[in-house]
Amino acid sequence: MSAIASQIGAVALRSITRTARQPASWIPPILFPVSLMFVNAAGLDASTQLPGFPTDSFLAFALAVPFIQGALFSTMNAGTDLAGDIQTGFLNRLALTSMRGSALLAGQLGGIILLGLVQAIVYLLVGLAVGVDFASGPLGVIVLLAFAALVSLGFGALGSFLALRTGSGEAVQGAFPLLFVFLFISSFNAPRHLMEVDWFRAVATANPVSYLIECVRSLIVIGWDGQALALGFGVAAAISVAAIALSAWAMQERLTRT
Amino acid sequence: MRIWPVASGVAWRTLKIVYTNLALFLPQILFPLFFFTAFAGGLSQVSRVPGFDFGPGYTAFQFCFVLVQSAAFGGVFTGFGIARDFESGFARRLLLAAPNRTGIVLGYAISAVVRWALVAIILTVVALLARMNVFGGPVDVFGMYLLALLINLCGVLWAAGIAMRLRTIQAGPLMQMPVFLMLFFAPVYVPLDLLNGWIEAVATVNPFTYVLEAVRSMLAGEEAHVALAFGLALGMVVVFAAWSLRGLRKAEAAG
Numbered sequence: 404m405s406a407i408a409s410q411i412g413a414v415a416l417r418s419i420t421r422t423a424r425q426p427a428s429w430i431p432p433i434l435f436p437v438s439l440m441f442v443n444a445a446g447l448d449a450s451t452q453l454p455g456f457p458t459d460s461f462l463a464f465a466l467a468v469p470f471i472q473g474a475l476f477s478t479m480n481a482g483t484d485l486a487g488d489i490q491t492g493f494l495n496r497l498a499l500t501s502m503r504g505s506a507l508l509a510g511q512l513g514g515i516i517l518l519g520l521v522q523a524i525v526y527l528l529v530g531l532a533v534g535v536d537f538a539s540g541p542l543g544v545i546v547l548l549a550f551a552a553l554v555s556l557g558f559g560a561l562g563s564f565l566a567l568r569t570g571s572g573e574a575v576q577g578a579f580p581l582l583f584v585f586l587f588i589s590s591f592n593a594p595r596h597l598m599e600v601d602w603f604r605a606v607a608t609a610n611p612v613s614y615l616i617e618c619v620r621s622l623i624v625i626g627w628d629g630q631a632l633a634l635g636f637g638v639a640a641a642i643s644v645a646a647i648a649l650s651a652w653a654m655q656e657r658l659t660r661t
Numbered sequence: 662m663r664i665w666p667v668a669s670g671v672a673w674r675t676l677k678i679v680y681t682n683l684a685l686f687l688p689q690i691l692f693p694l695f696f697f698t699a700f701a702g703g704l705s706q707v708s709r710v711p712g713f714d715f716g717p718g719y720t721a722f723q724f725c726f727v728l729v730q731s732a733a734f735g736g737v738f739t740g741f742g743i744a745r746d747f748e749s750g751f752a753r754r755l756l757l758a759a760p761n762r763t764g765i766v767l768g769y770a771i772s773a774v775v776r777w778a779l780v781a782i783i784l785t786v787v788a789l790l791a792r793m794n795v796f797g798g799p800v801d802v803f804g805m806y807l808l809a810l811l812i813n814l815c816g817v818l819w820a821a822g823i824a825m826r827l828r829t830i831q832a833g834p835l836m837q838m839p840v841f842l843m844l845f846f847a848p849v850y851v852p853l854d855l856l857n858g859w860i861e862a863v864a865t866v867n868p869f870t871y872v873l874e875a876v877r878s879m880l881a882g883e884e885a886h887v888a889l890a891f892g893l894a895l896g897m898v899v900v901f902a903a904w905s906l907r908g909l910r911k912a913e914a915a916g
Contacts, residue, residue, distance in 0.1 A: 445860030603702035
């Protein structure tokens with residue numbers, strides 16, 4: 404195994420072990436989105452009676468939300484853990500070794516992707532357990548898991564960037580309300596074509612989170628919708644590329660040898 | 662025995678901390694506005710669901726929920742401040758200095774009411790600018806705010822009880838999660854009649870349901886469950902006042 408691969412493996416293993424040892428890091432990202440989904444689905448079930456609503460099960464409609472909300476939590480996990488490493492001086496000590504910044508970042512993100520996949524599998528199992536039919540079938544489930552991994556990578560890299568720039572766990576946590584705003588001002592509770600308030604529909608249309616949710620939703624509710632998939636994967640890929648580039652730059656700045 | 666100097670001192674200090682710290686001041690203002698925008702703007706089509714018959718419209722329907730929610734969470738946020746005071750050691754010094762310690766709880770409660778009053782004013786102005794309809798008369802509107810104020814008191818007294826027992830900010834989730842669940846297990850998006858399944862069963866026994874329905878009915882000028890809602894809210898204030906005072910005694914005993 405090459406040196407960089409073993410470095411990535413070591414950091415990824417550390418990231419996974421650290422997350423696994425702190426139930427507070429992985430239980431809320433799994434439980435909270437599922438709880439919110441059940442509450443919203445129960446409260447908004449009546450809206451499936453609206454003409455043009457894409458399904459007669461609000462639970463199937465709402466199942467897309469935990470996938471994206473869970474990924475938002477990944478931002479916090481990745482950022483808070485990395486900020487902790489900066490605050491405790493661990494990153495400075497690493498800077499004295501031959502560890503490459505790219506390996507550190509890749510390893511860190513590897514752990515986040517694994518957590519994202521575990522979350523996605525739990526959400527899938529919850530959906531199946533409550534009787535949601537996946538319109539896209541078994542192949543759609545595989546595509547859904549790939550999408551969940553990509554979204555976790557994007558938001559995880561975003562959290563890493565925030566941590567590397569600020570060096571503060573509190574600052575990373577402070578960004579959470581902003582990310583939550585993106586979730587709420589999207590199509591997470593209603594299809595965009597049914598939104599009656601023009602300005603809200605315009606904001607939801609401009610909000611990239613809407614396309615992430617609609618990509619997952621299309622696989623669950625509609626089947627194979629090429630446009631929704633292209634937009635969802637396109638937006639997730641764009642977020643990932645931009646966030647990784649920013650994180651790599653911030654890591655370089657943070658690990659500058661003097 | 663000299664309760665007012667203690668209460669006014671604690672209230673003044675708490676308000677000064679909140680209003681001179683943007684990180685504390687902004688979230689309490691922005692979160693209710695954000696929920697109001699997201700729910701009233703993004704879900705207005707729900708008013709077209711067969712059986713939805715709230716006269717003033719969906720904006721008013723959601724305004725009532727956000728008003729009650731802001732009241733409850735305004736109280737809980739004050740509880741965070743109490744926990745922070747214990748962590749920093751200020752509250753212990755306060756326990757030593759106060760001639761009447763009940764005034765400490767009263768002071769925190771007063772600050773919660775003042776904090777929420779500003780939120781309620783801003784929220785109301787924004788809702789009116791968004792062309793919210795108000796069909797109730799002045800007495801109805803007064804009753805609506807009075808009921809929300811009682812919920813604010815419930816929130817702060819509940820959170821104070823937790824903060825004084827655990828005396829750490831890590832108790833934050835314990836303060837807010839039960840309140841969050843009680844609020845969202847009420848008819849948030851549609852009236853109780855349109856709920857089905859488990860949420861209907863839970864909402865029917867949830868006291869917040871009747872508070873929320875009473876607030877909405879007063880805004881609509883068609884009072885329903887008002888006496889029951891005031892009775893429940895007053896009952897909760899009494900229970901949580903006892904809870905917070907017991908918490909104060911536990912904090913005293915802990916030294």
